[in-house]
Structure formats: C-alpha cells, structure tokens
Amino acid sequence: MVIIHSFTPFCVWPFVACVCNVGWQGTGLRSQKFRKVWVLQVPFGVNFGRLVRKKRGIEGLSQQDLAALAFGNVGGKAKISQIENGRIHSPHQKTIDSLVIALEISDAELSECYAPIKLDEHEPIQGPFFHPVDPQIFCDKISGRRLQFALDVANRVELKKFALIAAKENVDFLEIGDPVFQKYGMGIIRDVKNYAPGIPIVAEFASSDWIEQQIQLAANSGADIVQVIGLSNEKRISRAIDSARKHKVGISVAILSHENIAKLMAESEAYGADMVAIIRNLDSSNIFIDIMEILKSLPADFTIPLAISGGFTATQVALALDQRWNVVIVGSSILNSPTPADTIRRIKRILRT
Structure with a gap:
C-alpha cells in the first residue's frame, strides 16, 4: 500500500511523501521484515539552491561575485541568497539559465534537482x-x-x-x-x-x-x-x-x-x-x-x-x-x-x- 500526503499547503510546489512498506527476507523466527521509506518530492528550487551554493563554493565566488557574473550587476545578490536558502521554489527560467551558464552546471546536475530523495524511517x-x-x-x-x-x-x-x-x-x-x-x-x-x-x-x-x-x-x-x-x-x-x-x-x-x-x-x-x-x-x-x-x-x-x-x-x-x-x-x-x-x-x- 502507498499512502500519499501533501505537506505545507502554503508552498508553490507541495512536498509529497510516499510511505511504502518494502519487504525483504529475514532470518530466525521471523521470515519477513519490513521497513518504511519516505520518498520526498522536494521542490526544484530547493534542490537548485543547494546546487548553486555548492558550485559557487567550488568556484570560490561570493554571492555578490555570482550576481555580477550571472545577472550583470551586484544588485542581484539578494536573489542569489533567496535561491540558495530555498526560498524560491520555482525560479524563473531566465534566472535558471543565467546561473547554469555562470556556474557551468551540467545537464546531469540540473536534472538531479528534479529527483526525489529517499530517507529511511528507523525505529526510535x-x-x-x-x-x-x-x-x-x-x-x-x-x-x-x-x-x-x-x-x-x-x-x-x-x-x-x-x-x-x-x-x-x-x-x-x-x-x-x-x-x-x-x-x-x-x-x-x-x-x-x-x-x-x-x-x-x-x-x-x-x-x-x-x-x-x-x-x-x-x-x-x-x-x-x-x-x-x-x-x-x-x-x-x-x-x-x-x-x-x-x-x-x-x-x-x-x-x-x-x-x-x-x-x-x-x-x-x-x-x-x-x-x-x-x-x-x-x-x-x-x-x-x-x-x-x-x-x-x-x-x-x-x-x-x-x-x-x-x-x-x-x-x-x-x-x-x-x-x-x-x-x-x-x-x-x-x-x-x-x-x-x-x-x-x-x-x-x-x-x-
């Protein structure tokens, strides 16, 4: 059975978690064991912000440097900060393109920003x-x-x-x-x-x-x-x-x-x-x-x-x-x-x- 919950209704893209019972063969008295896996659909903008922050760090750029490089003016520093902190869940395509070019983000890296993540839910x-x-x-x-x-x-x-x-x-x-x-x-x-x-x-x-x-x-x-x-x-x-x-x-x-x-x-x-x-x-x-x-x-x-x-x-x-x-x-x-x-x-x- 898969249960789908919609979290945070105030978000532009709600987070979605699927709680799935995944079985595997066990040993001893119990032949079946189960664990829960949360599949979390994180908004693209949150993952993209993390990627931007990571790439900026690799390049040794400040937020002001990146704003000048991507947008042509240092006034875009506030936007860079908002993106990196995950506050813009759906960045404008022009903004994405500018940052992709400035930071030389590959297609593979960009595609990972759309992928869900899995987190094991352990027993307390x-x-x-x-x-x-x-x-x-x-x-x-x-x-x-x-x-x-x-x-x-x-x-x-x-x-x-x-x-x-x-x-x-x-x-x-x-x-x-x-x-x-x-x-x-x-x-x-x-x-x-x-x-x-x-x-x-x-x-x-x-x-x-x-x-x-x-x-x-x-x-x-x-x-x-x-x-x-x-x-x-x-x-x-x-x-x-x-x-x-x-x-x-x-x-x-x-x-x-x-x-x-x-x-x-x-x-x-x-x-x-x-x-x-x-x-x-x-x-x-x-x-x-x-x-x-x-x-x-x-x-x-x-x-x-x-x-x-x-x-x-x-x-x-x-x-x-x-x-x-x-x-x-x-x-x-x-x-x-x-x-x-x-x-x-x-x-x-x-x-x-």
Whole structure:
C-alpha cells in the first residue's frame, strides 16, 4: 500500500511523501521484515539552491561575485541568497539559465534537482544520551561555553574520521546538516552516534517547509536536537517547537543575520525553544565583525541560550569571549586544519578561560 500526503499547503510546489512498506527476507523466527521509506518530492528550487551554493563554493565566488557574473550587476545578490536558502521554489527560467551558464552546471546536475530523495524511517532509538526537552538538563549541558562541531562533509569515510576525532576530544555537540542527509539519508545520524557515543547529535535543516516530517525522521534516527533555519514567523516557530516536544528532541531556532533577530529571539523564547542560533552566511569578508556587531546590538534582557555561527577560527573564538553567548558552532576551521584534534583542543581551552 502507498499512502500519499501533501505537506505545507502554503508552498508553490507541495512536498509529497510516499510511505511504502518494502519487504525483504529475514532470518530466525521471523521470515519477513519490513521497513518504511519516505520518498520526498522536494521542490526544484530547493534542490537548485543547494546546487548553486555548492558550485559557487567550488568556484570560490561570493554571492555578490555570482550576481555580477550571472545577472550583470551586484544588485542581484539578494536573489542569489533567496535561491540558495530555498526560498524560491520555482525560479524563473531566465534566472535558471543565467546561473547554469555562470556556474557551468551540467545537464546531469540540473536534472538531479528534479529527483526525489529517499530517507529511511528507523525505529526510535531507546534512551538517547541527551533530552534537552528537560530545561534543567539543557541548562546544565550548556553552562559555561560549549563547542558544536559542524560535520560539513559529504564523504562517509571523512565523516567517520571526524566523528571519531570528536569523540576522542569530547566535543559538546556534533552537527549534521542537509547536504549529508541528502546523500546518505537520516540513517547517517545513527552511524555517527555509533562513532561518537555519548555526544548529542544536532540535526540541522536549511528549510522549514516540511519541518514536522523532518523532526520526526531525525528523532526516529536518534537525533537529540534539531536546528532549523527558516522559521521566519510565529506560526512556523510554534509548529516546529510543538513537533520537537512531541518527538522528545530539543530545538534550536536558527536565525539568519539579515532577519529581525531581536523579534525572532523573543518569539522563540516565548514559545519555549531550547536555544537560538545566529547564523552568518560565509560570503562576506567581514563575517566576524558582523557577528560581533549583532551580539552587541542584542537586547540586554534576553535569557534564552544562544549559539553563534560564522566561520569562526580559534583566534576569533577567543576575541568573542567578551560577548554573551553559550555555544560556538565551528566547522571549516577544524575540518580544514592539518591537525583537527589540536584545533579542537585549542578551542576547548579557550572556552574554559
């Protein structure tokens, strides 16, 4: 039997999930075993945005550079940002053509943007290490300063290598994001938990359009926390938090640096989010300065735990210690380090000062 659900009616192209019972021969007392596979029809624009961001990174272009190359003027930077964040589900054909030419996107790469993705729905893992749904446990976990290591690698061998390093160096949180889920499915969360037992896993999603389903799949695969980008209004924040509570995972509301940060922080706190994360896109030469200015401008009375992200190096983490925040999210400076374990140790020493 195939059950088809239409998600997010406010989308131009609704997400469609087919839940199929797929059987295979088992052993022992039960001759048949079954698993569920979610087939998710993601809007073309979301997949195209991910491809544009990936190709832009390979070419070493900023969003402003790409706008000038594709559209002939830097004023198109805002459109590039919207596309990369999946906010334009059906880009105009002229826009697609311009970006395809500018980034030399092949027909094969473009065709993959129309393909559905499959995500295994595992049985819930019993007794995850960390349930931040309990406010006291969450507060205890982030007392002081903490390190969240973003595993932004789409290679399983590298993923295992860095997860093992993270386990040995006892990082506080491990983050897995959409690019990894796209390639390996949500089941990769379980693999990482096996590589790094005892470290809370943060599942980050770049879109909130089908967030209830994402949270359910992440929780069933063993995630401890979900971090969601795109919760741009009270309705979406409320939906996401309700879903996180239902599936007993913590939730961090990720706020992009160009959004109304003070307003979204207040709404997130009012609805009971466990944390907010301020995310700065890595397309500016002044990322660190921008993050510092944002932190200085925050209301003095906010109490919700705060994470910050923006391509931090160990030196920049040290320079940020005089601002209010709880968790620093670090990815590339560890992943690109010739001695990643040493870099983790250095950051942790800084956080203890």
